[in-house]
Amino acid sequence: MTSIDPSxxxxxxxxxxxxxxxxxxxxxxWRKFVRHRLGVAGGIVVLLxxxxxxxxxxxxxxxxxxxxxxxxxxxxxxxxxxxxVEGDWQFRPHVKGYEAVIxxxxxxxxxxxxxxxxxxxxxxVRGEPYRLLGLIESDLRLFGPLNxxxxxxxxxxxxxxxxxxxxxxxxxxxxxxxxxxxxxxxxVLGILIGGISGLFGGLVDNLIQRNIEFIQSxxxxxxxxxxxxxxxxxxxxxxxxxxxxxxxxILGWTSLARVVRGRFLAMRSEDFVKAxxxxxxxxxRVIFRHMLPSFVSHIIAVVTxxxxxxxxxxxxxxxxxxxxxxxxxxWGVLLQEAQNVRTIASAPWLxxxxxxxxxxVLSLNFLGDGLRDAADPYDD
Amino acid sequence: MLSxxxxxxxxxxPALIAVSFISFMVIALPPGDFVDRLAQERAALGxxxxxxxxxxxxxxxxxxRPVLTQYWxxxxxxxxxxxxxxxxxxxxxxxxxxxxxxxxxxVLSVASLLFIWVVAIPIGIxxxxxxxxxGDYVFxxxxxxxxxxxxxxxxxxxxxxxxxxxxxxxxxxxxxxxVEAPWSWGKVMDLFAHLWLPMIVLGTAGTANVIRxxxxxxxxxxxxxxxxxxxxxxxxxxxxxxxxxxxxxxxxFVSSQNDIFVDIISxxxxxxxxxxxxxxxxxxxxxxxxxxxxxxxxxxxxxSVLVVLGTLLSDLVLGWxxxxxxxxxx
Numbered sequence: 001m002t003s004i005d006p007s008x009x010x011x012x013x014x015x016x017x018x019x020x021x022x023x024x025x026x027x028x029x030w031r032k033f034v035r036h037r038l039g040v041a042g043g044i045v046v047l048l049x050x051x052x053x054x055x056x057x058x059x060x061x062x063x064x065x066x067x068x069x070x071x072x073x074x075x076x077x078x079x080x081x082x083x084x085v086e087g088d089w090q091f092r093p094h095v096k097g098y099e100a101v102i103x104x105x106x107x108x109x110x111x112x113x114x115x116x117x118x119x120x121x122x123x124x125v126r127g128e129p130y131r132l133l134g135l136i137e138s139d140l141r142l143f144g145p146l147n148x149x150x151x152x153x154x155x156x157x158x159x160x161x162x163x164x165x166x167x168x169x170x171x172x173x174x175x176x177x178x179x180x181x182x183x184x185x186x187x188v189l190g191i192l193i194g195g196i197s198g199l200f201g202g203l204v205d206n207l208i209q210r211n212i213e214f215i216q217s218x219x220x221x222x223x224x225x226x227x228x229x230x231x232x233x234x235x236x237x238x239x240x241x242x243x244x245x246x247x248x249x250i251l252g253w254t255s256l257a258r259v260v261r262g263r264f265l266a267m268r269s270e271d272f273v274k275a276x277x278x279x280x281x282x283x284x285r286v287i288f289r290h291m292l293p294s295f296v297s298h299i300i301a302v303v304t305x306x307x308x309x310x311x312x313x314x315x316x317x318x319x320x321x322x323x324x325x326x327x328x329x330x331w332g333v334l335l336q337e338a339q340n341v342r343t344i345a346s347a348p349w350l351x352x353x354x355x356x357x358x359x360x361v362l363s364l365n366f367l368g369d370g371l372r373d374a375a376d377p378y379d380d
Numbered sequence: 381m382l383s384x385x386x387x388x389x390x391x392x393x394p395a396l397i398a399v400s401f402i403s404f405m406v407i408a409l410p411p412g413d414f415v416d417r418l419a420q421e422r423a424a425l426g427x428x429x430x431x432x433x434x435x436x437x438x439x440x441x442x443x444x445r446p447v448l449t450q451y452w453x454x455x456x457x458x459x460x461x462x463x464x465x466x467x468x469x470x471x472x473x474x475x476x477x478x479x480x481x482x483x484x485x486x487v488l489s490v491a492s493l494l495f496i497w498v499v500a501i502p503i504g505i506x507x508x509x510x511x512x513x514x515g516d517y518v519f520x521x522x523x524x525x526x527x528x529x530x531x532x533x534x535x536x537x538x539x540x541x542x543x544x545x546x547x548x549x550x551x552x553x554x555x556x557x558x559v560e561a562p563w564s565w566g567k568v569m570d571l572f573a574h575l576w577l578p579m580i581v582l583g584t585a586g587t588a589n590v591i592r593x594x595x596x597x598x599x600x601x602x603x604x605x606x607x608x609x610x611x612x613x614x615x616x617x618x619x620x621x622x623x624x625x626x627x628x629x630x631x632x633f634v635s636s637q638n639d640i641f642v643d644i645i646s647x648x649x650x651x652x653x654x655x656x657x658x659x660x661x662x663x664x665x666x667x668x669x670x671x672x673x674x675x676x677x678x679x680x681x682x683x684s685v686l687v688v689l690g691t692l693l694s695d696l697v698l699g700w701x702x703x704x705x706x707x708x709x710x
Contacts, residue, residue, distance in 0.1 A: 216642075220646050227406060232412075320665065341539045344540045344543075357533065361528040
């Protein structure tokens with residue numbers, strides 16, 4: 001004890017809420033969020049997924065384009081950490097090799113997982129050179145077969161013999177950023193329009209609200225399909241990516257605008273806002289210094305909950321073939337391979353990119369729920 | 381109540397006008413039209429169309445006139461004569477193609493809605509009353525999963541299971557022999573035999589939603605003093621639950637039905653494409669790909685009309701349930 005806290009006698013040390021009055025709003029929100037275990041778990045998974053989105057070149061065993069016509073539609077190889085040598089367990093990470101028989105009736109290779117052939121897997125193997133984050137030149141990959149060129153298909157192979165696992169990892173970048181970019185555009189629109197609606201009130205507010213209600217009542221997927229189908233087939237992939245995010249945001253901003261407006265309206269009559277105004281603060285300072293900090297945490301929660309919708313919509317559009325298209329690879333583009341029941345019945349692993357969609361949407365939902373509960377000061 | 385109904389119905393009219401305008405513009409404004417596409421296809425086959433041929437074809441379809449005029453022709457035809465225009469790629473009036481499809485869409489959507497109610501309301505009540513029980517956790521988890529799985533992926537998974545386990549191809553709403561057949565008792569039965577799978581696929585997300593809404597609201601209600609008072613008077617628990625707090629919790633449930641119905645119509649498009657249902661989805665996608673303008677715009681319009689009608693209905697039910705809404709906002 002070096003300094004004497006004047007409030008010490010009022011807050012005895014064994015009181016669990018000791019010092020609560022001294023914590024900033026962010027600390028309080030954080031404290032509440034940490035108690036929401038599902039939310040924290042979701043947050044950790046989301047963080048990991050974005051790490052994958054940042055450095056897929058390092059994490060994927062092979063490049064996006066790598067293909068091997070000898071292993072078309074090869075099933076996933078089970079991964080094992082060790083082998084049994086004369087009854088002893090030995091550490092030797094590996095997958096089993098394939099035995100291929102050509103079925104002359106269907107003209108296809110039938111693969112079985114071999115019992116003898118072992119393909120050793122190691123950490124930090126060398127592969128094709130790439131630029132990490134566009135800066136660092138490297139040819140290291142987190143893991144892969146020690147003997148380069150051996151088949152290594154954790155999620156199986158597609159009809160060109162490309163590695164489904166590596167492609168799913170690369171797809172993370174597009175699928176996860178399209179949600180972020182789409183939500184960012186929606187957020188700008190939402191804050192702008194919702195703010196105007198909440199600040200001015202009256203006729204402007206009424207007009208904007210009726211419009212929002214209208215947009216929300218339009219069935220989104222048919223409209224998205226209509227807009228996406230209008231994207232010309234011959235424009236560069238990057239523009240397609242951008243247009244798709246814009247299309248998703250056209251309908252996506254309304255819920256954010258509603259939240260912003262609701263908060264503005266509720267806060268306009270709050271005493272602390274009135275006090276700030278009476279102190280002579282201009283409208284800009286009132287908004288950014290006094291009003292915004294008290295609902296920014298809530299907006300973060302709503303934004304988090306808006307991302308999954310964007311990811312799902314992009315996946316659906318790309319699956320139908322009117323969203324993103326090759327050479328851009330997203331989870332939806334990968335799922336295009338699973339176009340009909342017969343393909344899926346013979347190669348069910350083509351649905352695995354869908355598992356990535358489900359996991360990311362699930363964890364974003366958990367994270368968003370946790371954040372929303374934490375941001376609500378009246379809920380205990 | 382009557383004035384409330386009239387006011388609400390009146391509010392739906394500007395929404396319908398706006399929705400028809402947007403449906404048409406989404407299809408009409410982007411560059412390129414059906415004739416361009418046709419000329420391209422012909423050229424690819426080695427049969428190049430001359431400029432005059434293209435011109436006269438465009439004039440025949442009315443595609444050479446200003447967009448607003450085209451819109452007016454289309455919408456006035458619908459409103460005055462129920463004529464949706466002519467489908468370029470089907471060479472048929474759109475109305476002949478569209479009505480059976482819309483009908484089946486309504487059947488499927490209503491079935492999904494009923495499925496959601498039947499499944500979600502009891503589970504929601506159970507989850508709220510037995511809060512934090514094992515059952516509650518299980519249902520909550522399934523609910524989260526239901527929200528996270530994209531519709532079309534669920535459809536694919538269901539079809540895969542049906543194909544591998546039952547060796548059955550489960551596309552479409554009818555068995556092959558009934559697809560083109562006129563309506564009969566057998567066809568209706570056949571429809572119901574096929575309907576349940578897409579119904580479950582479409583209803584999953586909504587079910588998850590409704591469980592959450594009912595659970596959250598009911599938990600707030602059962603804590604209130606009036607429930608304790610009723611219990612103290614010796615009321616039977618089930619009767620008490622259904623008579624007071626559940627009725628309170630139904631209000632937010634009814635107002636959430638609107639969004640759920642929008643999602644069913646909207647998600648139904650994709651599920652129908654994946655499962656090959658004879659509803660609006662597959663034809664809408666085809667019409668968009670071939671730039672069959674009247675057809676695509678009519679489909680989007682009719683889907684939106686369904687949604688607007690659904691909204692109107694849920695508003696009216698809400699007004700009927702809760703007098704405060706009837707008098708306050710009108």
